[in-house]
Amino acid sequence: MIVGEVEVAGQVREAFKQAQRRGESTSRIENLFQRALATSKKVKTTTDLGAAGRSIAQVALQLVEQRHWPLAGKRALVLGTGAYARVVVSALHSMECQDIDVFSASGRANRFSESHGTVPIHREGFTEALANADLVIACSGSGTHLLDAQLLTQARPAHAMLPILDLALSSDVAGDVHPLPTVDVIDLEVIGKNAPSERADAIAAARSIVQEAVVEFEADIASRSVDPVVASMRAHVGLLINEETDRVRRRSGESVASEVAHSLHRVTNALLHTPSIKARELARNGNEADYRQAIQLLFGIDFNDKQDV
Structure with missing residues (x-):
């Protein structure tokens, strides 16, 4: 086919819209198509392929x-x-x-x-x-x-x-x-x-943009793979906070329990912020398994490996 053909992006966009209307899309597909269309637009506006505006x-x-x-x-x-x-x-x-x-x-x-x-x-x-x-x-x-x-x-x-x-x-x-x-x-x-051949530098620039987008998309998908781990870690700590809040409530009443719960949640958010950020960074670099093992050892959490992909 012709490099830089202008109809392709429109056809992809229409297929995406049809999938959305039929309820056949998922969050990952939504992310994939949105990034693909954004990448197409970037190629069109920043390389000579877009300037040519060619079609079959x-x-x-x-x-x-x-x-x-x-x-x-x-x-x-x-x-x-x-x-x-x-x-x-x-x-x-x-x-x-x-x-x-x-x-x-x-x-x-x-x-x-x-x-x-x-x-x-x-x-x-x-x-x-x-x-x-x-x-x-x-x-x-x-x-x-x-x-x-x-x-x-x-x-x-x-x-x-x-x-x-x-x-x-x-x-x-x-x-x-x-x-x-x-x-x-x-x-x-x-x-x-x-068809007239495109300039080699324009094709190289377009391929570079696409490759960068692919790498970024794959890294984002990898980073999201640890979301269940982070969620389990926060849920585990949240359960401990609830247990402690219930003990305070039985001993000192609802008012004191509410203040203790508020304080504990603030401390928890501060403590877990960095581990949550680091989780995605490690996953992007292929170190998700090490992170899972560390969290399991520290918190004693038995992770369920089945994830919604």
């Missing part, structure tokens, strides 16, 4: 212009109404493509066209739209071939060259289309080979 759609359309003709004033037929179709249509508009037809095998062309300035094509008009197109962009990813050799030879005059951009991961174009002499199929492999 843009590179593919530029490749069509290089190999065939300017798209200004031409007619395009877009297959699909998903996220990639939106990006493609936006790019076509920016390149002054005059007429943009949209076909949806699932019947969503009308709704899509209402908000994207395109012409919806229904199944009965598909062959005619194919015959009139100067360019076809296939990005439905429906899992079935919307274009095959028989359809194209019937719809298109033998002398008319037709560039076809096949942008779907699950190809919309049958294999028998590629050998046709009047068709130029430009798929993801061709686009990747012809």
